[in-house]
Amino acid sequence: MTFRRFARRPVWIALAAALLSAAGIAAVALWPSRVFRLPWRDSFAAGNTAGWQAFGGAWSLYQGGVRNNSDERGAKFLTGSTGWSNYAVDADVSLLGDDGDAGIIVRSSDEEEGVDSYNGYYVGLRDSNNSITVGRADHGWIEYQAVSPRQPLQPSRWYHLHVVAVGCEIAAVASGDTPGDRTWVAMHEPSCALTGRIGLRSYSSGGVWKNIRVVKAGTADLEPLLAHAPPDPLPGTLQSENGFDSLRLNRHGISPALAEALRRAAATPLATIGDLRNLSTAQSTDVTIRGSVILTAPRVYVQDAAAGAAVEFVRRPSLKIGDEVQITGEVEPLPFSAVLRDAAGRVLWQRSPAPPISVTAAQAATGLYDARFIETEAEVDASPNPSSRGTVLLLRSGYQRFLAILDSGADPSLLGQIAPHSTVRVRGVCVVDQAFTGNSVPFAILLRSSNDVRILSGPPWWDLRNLIAVAIALPIVLLLGLFISTRADR
Amino acid sequence: MKFWPISHFPRRRPPRCLLLLALGVAALAIIGGCLAARHSNAGGSGQTIAFIAQTTGNELWEAAHAGARKAASREGFRIYWNAPTRSDDVERQIELIQSSIHRKDAGLVIAPVQYLALISPLREAMAKHIPVAVVGSSVPIPAGNGLVFVLNDDVVMGRMAARSVGALLHGSGKIALLGIDPNLTGNWIRFNSFESTLGSEFPRISIIEHRTSSPTFEEAAEIAEQILLRNSHLDAIASFTSTDSEGALTALRLLHRAGDVHLVGCDQELDLMEGIREGQVDTIIAENTYAIGQRAAEAIAALRHGRPVQGTVLIPPILITRDNIDVRATQEILSTDWRGAL
Numbered sequence: 068m069t070f071r072r073f074a075r076r077p078v079w080i081a082l083a084a085a086l087l088s089a090a091g092i093a094a095v096a097l098w099p100s101r102v103f104r105l106p107w108r109d110s111f112a113a114g115n116t117a118g119w120q121a122f123g124g125a126w127s128l129y130q131g132g133v134r135n136n137s138d139e140r141g142a143k144f145l146t147g148s149t150g151w152s153n154y155a156v157d158a159d160v161s162l163l164g165d166d167g168d169a170g171i172i173v174r175s176s177d178e179e180e181g182v183d184s185y186n187g188y189y190v191g192l193r194d195s196n197n198s199i200t201v202g203r204a205d206h207g208w209i210e211y212q213a214v215s216p217r218q219p220l221q222p223s224r225w226y227h228l229h230v231v232a233v234g235c236e237i238a239a240v241a242s243g244d245t246p247g248d249r250t251w252v253a254m255h256e257p258s259c260a261l262t263g264r265i266g267l268r269s270y271s272s273g274g275v276w277k278n279i280r281v282v283k284a285g286t287a288d289l290e291p292l293l294a295h296a297p298p299d300p301l302p303g304t305l306q307s308e309n310g311f312d313s314l315r316l317n318r319h320g321i322s323p324a325l326a327e328a329l330r331r332a333a334a335t336p337l338a339t340i341g342d343l344r345n346l347s348t349a350q351s352t353d354v355t356i357r358g359s360v361i362l363t364a365p366r367v368y369v370q371d372a373a374a375g376a377a378v379e380f381v382r383r384p385s386l387k388i389g390d391e392v393q394i395t396g397e398v399e400p401l402p403f404s405a406v407l408r409d410a411a412g413r414v415l416w417q418r419s420p421a422p423p424i425s426v427t428a429a430q431a432a433t434g435l436y437d438a439r440f441i442e443t444e445a446e447v448d449a450s451p452n453p454s455s456r457g458t459v460l461l462l463r464s465g466y467q468r469f470l471a472i473l474d475s476g477a478d479p480s481l482l483g484q485i486a487p488h489s490t491v492r493v494r495g496v497c498v499v500d501q502a503f504t505g506n507s508v509p510f511a512i513l514l515r516s517s518n519d520v521r522i523l524s525g526p527p528w529w530d531l532r533n534l535i536a537v538a539i540a541l542p543i544v545l546l547l548g549l550f551i552s553t554r555a556d557r
Numbered sequence: 558m559k560f561w562p563i564s565h566f567p568r569r570r571p572p573r574c575l576l577l578l579a580l581g582v583a584a585l586a587i588i589g590g591c592l593a594a595r596h597s598n599a600g601g602s603g604q605t606i607a608f609i610a611q612t613t614g615n616e617l618w619e620a621a622h623a624g625a626r627k628a629a630s631r632e633g634f635r636i637y638w639n640a641p642t643r644s645d646d647v648e649r650q651i652e653l654i655q656s657s658i659h660r661k662d663a664g665l666v667i668a669p670v671q672y673l674a675l676i677s678p679l680r681e682a683m684a685k686h687i688p689v690a691v692v693g694s695s696v697p698i699p700a701g702n703g704l705v706f707v708l709n710d711d712v713v714m715g716r717m718a719a720r721s722v723g724a725l726l727h728g729s730g731k732i733a734l735l736g737i738d739p740n741l742t743g744n745w746i747r748f749n750s751f752e753s754t755l756g757s758e759f760p761r762i763s764i765i766e767h768r769t770s771s772p773t774f775e776e777a778a779e780i781a782e783q784i785l786l787r788n789s790h791l792d793a794i795a796s797f798t799s800t801d802s803e804g805a806l807t808a809l810r811l812l813h814r815a816g817d818v819h820l821v822g823c824d825q826e827l828d829l830m831e832g833i834r835e836g837q838v839d840t841i842i843a844e845n846t847y848a849i850g851q852r853a854a855e856a857i858a859a860l861r862h863g864r865p866v867q868g869t870v871l872i873p874p875i876l877i878t879r880d881n882i883d884v885r886a887t888q889e890i891l892s893t894d895w896r897g898a899l
Contacts (some may be wrong), residue, residue, distance in 0.1 A: 118672055123642065140614060140642045179648075181639045182614040206616065206638045207622055207895045306619075306894035308882075311827045312834075325775065391775070416775040422646040442648070529636055 132277025138389030147264030167272025168193035174263030238292035315506035343405035375438030428464035624850030631676035664857030700868030730792035738802030757875025777804020
């Protein structure tokens with residue numbers, strides 16, 4: 068059949084076009100992440116988090132690695148291909164808090180925000196009970212092993228995790244920085260998840276990860292780990308009350324840090340943050356407040372049940388979002404909130420960050436929510452712009468315009484994907500300080516990470532550009548239809 | 558413009574090509590559907606019951622997960638399981654309900670974190686003919702029209718707690734109450750039941766402190782510590798949430814008064830079981846969340862299959878002491894092995 072004869076059959080052309088489209092759609096659907104080839108390594112040192120997806124937490128680039136600066140339980144940061152099967156992951160991991168865990172997820176799929184909301188395996192360093200743990204997550208958690216390392220796990224120290232997933236065996240070794248400080252864990256699951264991507268996860272403690280590498284692995288990589296790991300207990304053993312009791316390992320009773328925090332908390336008279344605004348501006352007043360950290364950069368903000376305040380430390384302690392802190396400082400009352408200057412303080416304990424208060428832009432524009440963690444919906448007015456303050460997004464809701472500002476330390480690539488006129492939900496700390504607003508808008512929202520902007524809907528299709536395209540295309544299509552109809556008649 | 562007469566169609570034989578085209582489209586739809594299902598916790602949605610707990614990763618709700626999975630698999634359903642990471646995050650719970658409505662799940666089991674805020678989303682689910690089972694704490698919507706309540710019997714729980722305190726103090730003494738939360742009806746009912754039982758059956762026991770619930774056990778510990786420091790002759794603490802019981806236990810240990818001051822708590826937590834074994838916690842009145850999860854999933858299945866269901870089911874709580882902690886029924890509600898339930 069010649070092409071001319073073939074071309075006379077419009078049905079065949081339509082069929083060929085449909086099959087080509089089908090092949091295209093199938094290719095896109097079946098191989099969504101072909102760019103993730105093994106071996107693979109992260110690009111954090113180059114300042115790039117493209118290809119990573121956050122589920123909770125506050126993730127930002129940090130000294131050649133990535134840091135989750137939040138105490139949220141089960142925050143995840145995932146990348147790679149859902150088609151990866153037998154592989155080994157290497158990473159350096161550091162815990163930020165002293166009552167939680169941080170580690171590596173392997174063979175993950177079907178992820179959502181939530182404590183154990185993914186389908187895969189997790190190997191973690193857990194300092195709440197001093198153990199290296201391995202287990203299965205399937206929108207719920209089954210712990211398979213928890214082994215105590217020789218040297219107690221400590222926050223802010225680097226540990227190297229080497230995790231191997233081959234067939235239905237998952238094994239790992241965690242190495243500290245002292246010789247011989249190596250701990251092995253392993254698990255076997257008869258009907259296992261055979262493929263999935265990798266992820267970073269923390270529970271209550273936050274964490275820092277760097278030097279992440281993924282390579283193909285086989286049984287030769289697995290065997291040395293299995294040789295050292297303790298035997299597998301029966302699945303579910305650690306889920307019973309007795310099993311839970313055995314997980315206490317060498318952590319019984321009250322930790323000295325908590326006892327000290329409770330002693331300090333009980334001994335100091337406290338002011339509520341809301342009262343700081345009412346103090347005299349004529350004389351300096353030193354007060355002690357209690358609150359939870361809602362932002363750490365570009366400035367520290369804390370809030371209690373009723374109000375929020377900015378804090379300027381003399382020597383800033385290591386803080387994460389969610390930390391309950393006790394701070395003493397000199398109060399500078401402001402019209403809508405207050406600043407604590409020359410402050411000193413300490414973390415009392417870690418807690419999951421509080422949810423935001425939902426307000427409208429009109430309410431936020433009154434200043435009533437200054438220095439508080441809020442959430443609001445708006446339309447994107449213009450594409451994100453880099454500035455000295457960070458990446459700035461201009462938003463509009465009703466008659467109010469405001470800014471969303473991402474600190475310069477965070478990766479702005481996700482914000483770059485937001486098209487103008489999209490509807491977004493923004494979470495962050497509301498500020499009316501002109502250092503951020505430049506008095507061009509009533510308030511700004513300081514974002515914790517680029518994941519604080521969630522796209523609710525894309526820009527409307529009927530914008531000017533598309534209307535012009537339709538106006539041009541429509542007569543052409545009509546003429547073409549007329550031509551085909553006339554040809555068919557002949 | 559001319560139109561083709563109908564008699565021309567058989568000669569051109571388009572149906573065969575159209576059939577091929579239709580087959581191609583159907584194949585695409587099947588591939589797409591399979592791909593979507595492969596990436597979903599919920600699976601196919603039509604056979605999925607969404608269980609949205611107050612929070613996950615704790616023993617109170619993982620036992621409900623186990624019970625629901627068991628009942629659902631027996632009835633031919635799957636369980637989608639998720640919850641906010643904090644037990645006071647109403648917004649996230651509403652988001653999860655909206656996702657369930659959007660997926661057109663077969664049913665929704667919800668443990669509300671707030672009394673009022675879930676009225677609209679739950680009414681929307683009911684309007685879209687998604688059966689709803691409310692567990693844990695009530696909401697102000699009457700049962701019926703696809704809504705059932707499977708609740709802990711909080712009146713009995715409050716009464717059991719009061720009688721435990723009365724028995725431990727031999728009818729007289731001073732006590733402090735922690736963990737009162739007027740935002741949760743279940744908690745409020747158990748508190749009222751406790752007070753009325755204590756007033757009528759043990760009039761010589763006086764309540765010297767009433768404290769609202771704390772979001773973290775550390776804050777609860779701080780409150781308990783203040784109470785203990787202020788009241789050196791306190792005889793007992795009764796707590797209406799597991800977080801506050803855990804805080805009270807921490808404060809008692811810190812001040813070396815564990816065992817001297819009696820501790821009676823509502824709701825289970827595995828750290829408290831260690832306290833029971835060591836004689837530092839006298840009694841825990843536990844919600845049978847395993848049975849609650851099971852009955853809720855059964856109710857959804859019954860509504861789906863058009864079987865009659867009871868509007869409100871009350872599940873009796875279980876009293877745990879050192880004497881019965883090792884019995885099977887107690888251990889079953891303390892297990893977090895949600896997967897072993899099948």
